[in-house]
Amino acid sequence: MPAIAARAAAIPPSGIRRVFELAQGVPGAILLNVGEPVLPVAPHVLAAAARAWEADVTSYTGNGGIGPLRAAVAAKLARENALVVDPERVWVTAGGMQALHQAMTLTLDAGDEVLVPDPGYANFAMTARHVGAVPVPYPLRAERGFRPDPADLEAVLGPRTRVLVVNSPSNPLGTVLGEEDLRALLAFAARHDLWVISDEVYERFTFGVPHVSTAALDADGRVLSVFSFSKTYALTGARVGWLVAPHGWGEVLRSAQEAVVSCVNAPAQLAALAALEGDQGVVxxxxxxxxxxxxxxxxxxxxxxxxxxxxxxxxxxWVDVAHASGGDVAGWTERFLRERGVAVAPGSAFGARGEGWVRVCAAGDRELLLEGLTRLPTP
Known part of the structure; x- marks a missing residue:
């Protein structure tokens, strides 16, 4: 039999999903491992999708999405993100993950290197491998509040480096990068002529600090921005996100989108439009x-x-359990699930520097969250 493609075989498994699957066999397990909001979708958003299905709005849309949604996103970016873009630069995607995949597809050739945060969202490295690129971690250190240091980036830069991934607010760390941090990262990218992929999926959830969009500070058009409706509006299963591409990329994006999903389903796009144009009090x-x-x-x-x-x-x-995990936090999370009935994500799933830590999702029921945390071992 022919062999599977080497780049497909190189995609690392998700340590988060492994714990999730194991938890299905633990009756009454408290699930704190997956970023799934417990809050319901707003009724007007559900109604918009229902009307679309009932009216048989099930035809193809344009590759980049329906015009009203692209225009609404552009208006939102101007209003909230200090980012003025033509709607043609907004491409509606099947969730933030497809936006990330498209961004990497368009900026990386096979064998190119992409700098990804460590600890950082596991799918950054997975997606890089999927497109045949090489993820190179750059460290986020606890003593710096998990903010990136340009000196650390210089240390891991190589001749094949093409892309820098920035994530704010951070999954899994909750770090929010300010303007000074982002300007330093953009300066680094400009010095080395890198593309920047900015993951801003959690933009609407900051606590007492402003969210700053990387592209709003971009002087030369090197930033591709990834956004999603999934977390903001609890629409994780609807799979709608968007990519803000550099100017003039319309034709290549049209072909790239056609080759992957053609377009996002129309009812989901109408639900996203209702979410964006409706009452933001729910957010x-x-x-x-x-x-x-x-x-x-x-x-x-x-x-x-x-x-x-x-x-x-x-x-x-982001919780330190090194006093209990014995240098193998992935194995410890499995034992913790079996013995204490609580599912948390192992920090090592987010990079080598996550060893000894776990990520706990705080988007669910508060009583269950606190009960799960009381079962953690104390130092």
Whole structure:
């Protein structure tokens, strides 16, 4: 039999999904491992999708998405992100993941290197491998509050480096990068003529600090921006996101989109449009709900003497369990699930520097979150 493609075989498995699958066999398990909001989708968003299905709005749309949605996204970016773009630069994708995949497809050739944060979202490295590129981790250090240091980036730069991935607010760390940090990263990218892929999926969830879009500071058009409706509007299963591409990329994106999904399904796009144009109070309420969960969880951890990173954004807690995990946090999370009935994501799933840490999702029921945290071993 022919062999599977080497680049496909090189895609690393998801340590997050492994724990999720194991948890399905543990009755009554408290699931704190997957970033799934517990809040319901707003009724007007569900109604928009239902009307579309009932009216048989099921034909193809343009490769880049329906015009009203692209225009609404462009208006939102100008209003909230200080980013003025023509709607033609907005490409509606099958979730933020497809936006990330398209961004890497368009900027990386086989064997090229992409700098990814460590700890960082596991799918950055997975997607790079999927397109035949090589992910190269750059360290995010606890002593710097998990903010990137350009000197560390210089140390891992190579002759095949083509792309820098930036993620703010960070999954899994909750770090929010300010203008000074982003300008330093853009300066680094300009010095070495790199593309920058900016993952801003958690943009609407920051706690007392502003979100700054990397592309709003971009002087020469090197930033590709990844956004999603999944977390903001609890539409994780609808699979709608968007990519903001550099000027003049319309034709190549049209072909790339056609080759992957052709277009996102029309009812989901209409639901996303309703979400964007409807009452944003639901987003404010969600942010305050997550903030309350985070504050309650941090208070519990502080009282127990458990080291953790207090997030400034997103809805995750980064918790140090090195005192218990014995240098194998992936194995420890499996034992913790079996013995204590709590599923958390191993930090090593987010990079080698995540060893000894776990990511805890704070987007669910508060009582279950706090109960799960009480079962963590104390130092």
């Amino acid at each position: 404010d309420e969600a942010r305050e709900f997550y903030r309350g969960n985070v504050e309650a969880a941090c208070a519990l951890l502080e009282g127990a003497g458990v080291r953790h990173q207090r997030p400034a954004g997103a809805f995750y807690l």
